[in-house]
Amino acid sequence: MISELTGPPEARYVFDTLLEGIGIPSLAQREDTIRPVTLCHGPLAPVAGKGIVVQVPAGGKTWTGGEAPRYHLSVDPPSESPIIRFAEDFIPKAFGCLTGRGQGDPFSYWQGGQDEEQAFIPPVLAKIQRALADALRTAFHRLGLPWITISPWPEGRPFALLLSHDVDHIHDREMFRVLSTLNHIRTTLQGRAPGDLKQSLRRVARAILSPKPVMQDFATIRAIEGAHGWRSTFFFLEDRYWARYGGRYRLDDPAVLRLLAFLRTEGCEAAVHGAYYAFNQAKAYRTAAGNLAAAWGGPATGIRNHWLRWNYPHTWRAQEDAGFLYDSTFGYQNAPGFRSGYPFPFRPFDDSSSRRLRLLELPLTLMDITLFHYLRYDLAAALAHAGAIARSTAEEGGLLCLLWHNNYFNEPEYHAYEETYRRLLVELDSVRPWCATGREIAAWWNARAGVHLETLQADGSGWTGRLSAQDPITDLQLRVEFPDGSGSLNLEGAHAHMRDTGAAMVIDFPRLAQDSKVVLRASPARGGIFKADH
Numbered sequence: 170m171i172s173e174l175t176g177p178p179e180a181r182y183v184f185d186t187l188l189e190g191i192g193i194p195s196l197a198q199r200e201d202t203i204r205p206v207t208l209c210h211g212p213l214a215p216v217a218g219k220g221i222v223v224q225v226p227a228g229g230k231t232w233t234g235g236e237a238p239r240y241h242l243s244v245d246p247p248s249e250s251p252i253i254r255f256a257e258d259f260i261p262k263a264f265g266c267l268t269g270r271g272q273g274d275p276f277s278y279w280q281g282g283q284d285e286e287q288a289f290i291p292p293v294l295a296k297i298q299r300a301l302a303d304a305l306r307t308a309f310h311r312l313g314l315p316w317i318t319i320s321p322w323p324e325g326r327p328f329a330l331l332l333s334h335d336v337d338h339i340h341d342r343e344m345f346r347v348l349s350t351l352n353h354i355r356t357t358l359q360g361r362a363p364g365d366l367k368q369s370l371r372r373v374a375r376a377i378l379s380p381k382p383v384m385q386d387f388a389t390i391r392a393i394e395g396a397h398g399w400r401s402t403f404f405f406l407e408d409r410y411w412a413r414y415g416g417r418y419r420l421d422d423p424a425v426l427r428l429l430a431f432l433r434t435e436g437c438e439a440a441v442h443g444a445y446y447a448f449n450q451a452k453a454y455r456t457a458a459g460n461l462a463a464a465w466g467g468p469a470t471g472i473r474n475h476w477l478r479w480n481y482p483h484t485w486r487a488q489e490d491a492g493f494l495y496d497s498t499f500g501y502q503n504a505p506g507f508r509s510g511y512p513f514p515f516r517p518f519d520d521s522s523s524r525r526l527r528l529l530e531l532p533l534t535l536m537d538i539t540l541f542h543y544l545r546y547d548l549a550a551a552l553a554h555a556g557a558i559a560r561s562t563a564e565e566g567g568l569l570c571l572l573w574h575n576n577y578f579n580e581p582e583y584h585a586y587e588e589t590y591r592r593l594l595v596e597l598d599s600v601r602p603w604c605a606t607g608r609e610i611a612a613w614w615n616a617r618a619g620v621h622l623e624t625l626q627a628d629g630s631g632w633t634g635r636l637s638a639q640d641p642i643t644d645l646q647l648r649v650e651f652p653d654g655s656g657s658l659n660l661e662g663a664h665a666h667m668r669d670t671g672a673a674m675v676i677d678f679p680r681l682a683q684d685s686k687v688v689l690r691a692s693p694a695r696g697g698i699f700k701a702d703h
């Protein structure tokens with residue numbers, strides 16, 4: 170749909186990311202029927218663009234992130250095409266957020282410790298995305314065209330949920346794990362960290378005398394998730410064995426193999442927990458994925474780095490080079506919420522080619538130890554806080570990615586960890602998110618990005634377009650908004666359900682096969698006409 174762009178690669182990257190988020194099915198517009206959209210980032214000057222012109226001023230007033238960026242739509246002179254002119258320059262800030270370079274920006278909205286419910290990094294970039302979508306919808310309608318978008322999630326579900334677990338330890342009787350509990354006892358005694366001495370000592374005694382079976386925590390996790398029919402993603406670590414931040418188990422350990430087999434029968438996903446010592450090494454990442462795939466008997470296509478170690482641009486590039494489908498490292502240990510300020514999956518920017526990577530980032534939203542260790546919340550505060558983040562994600566229709574470590578389940582001292590997870594899932598289930606594994610979410614997002622819509626004809630009698638899918642996609646939902654508020658729609662070439670919500674015509678495709686071609690015809694309501702754009 171974007172035929173032209175003036176401005177630096179950073180501007181194109183931001184536009185591409187936001188347009189993919191909005192879900193405009195890559196309108197491959199025909200020059201002779203519909204004029205394309207021209208996006209400009211630079212000094213505001215008359216643009217010799219055709220069709221819709223979107224201007225974002227560079228070097229002018231910088232968007233602060235407080236309110237949505239303001240825009241003005243003009244058709245001047247009236248016979249010409251619409252010009253959308255934003256009042257503020259949002260490109261540098263959005264680029265900074267999405268590359269982690271502007272971490273001070275979304276981070277500055279975090280009011281840690283002040284107001285529990287608001288103490289998270291908000292999805293500030295969603296405001297830009299909404300403003301851009303509003304502006305484009307108005308401009309499309311001004312041209313007499315229907316505004317057609319793809320729902321972010323299957324079946325038009327309100328938001329997506331990724332449940333995940335970093336498997337740092339599995340053995341109760343393990344030297345580093347016991348040392349870590351002893352260290353916890355020391356910091357508790359010194360008053361530097363909250364803790365329950367009796368519980369910690371009991372844990373050490375248990376590890377030595379009667380260690381907890383490996384499967385126990387995983388069975389508990391799966392019982393909590395399975396009550397909702399949900400599946401989750403487990404990140405497995407393979408790293409230097411006898412080292413402070415290294416691995417605590419081996420992938421060929423019979424206990425690990427039994428665990429992997431259990432998760433497989435549960436329909437869960439095993440992914441790579443990127444090694445601390447092999448940080449940013451594509452070769453090591455690839456080896457880890459190969460070893461896990463062999464142990465698991467299935468592909469290992471996702472990654473999240475241990476300790477959330479990440480830097481730009483090396484981490485994402487190493488992961489792309491290693492062939493991963495997605496990463497889920499981008500979050501802070503000590504601050505919950507949207508590190509990127511963006512509540513959707515996105516493709517990282519590659520600064521060597523000035524393009525988007527194929528790799529998808531599924532940003533981490535909330536982690537157990539952030540709530541209980543860094544913020545020192547109790548059960549009630551943690552629940553209030555997690556609920557606020559979930560509501561914020563749902564409001565934007567985004568992706569909520571939770572990380573709860575397996576070793577905090579079935580632990581009296583960490584009762585709040587398990588209980589928060591259990592109750593949060595009950596609360597989430599009541600609003601029917603799409604819960605899927607990281608691999609399924611990434612696959613869906615890629616298939617959605619491969620849906621194209623080509624305009625075949627547009628004139629006073631209506632609009633005709635052809636919908637096609639590069640990859641097969643299920644439960645695709647399209648939303649059609651007519652220029653004059655109402656109209657009728659005809660569809661050929663696929664089985665679909667159509668319903669009129671009053672505000673839009675919603676079409677559900679249970680399945681769209683690869684290379685299928687669907688013809689859509691939108692006609693104006695009786696009495697109204699689509700304005701021809703010639």
Ligand SMILES: [Zn+2]
Pocket residue numbers: 335336337442474475476
């Ligand atoms: Zn870890």
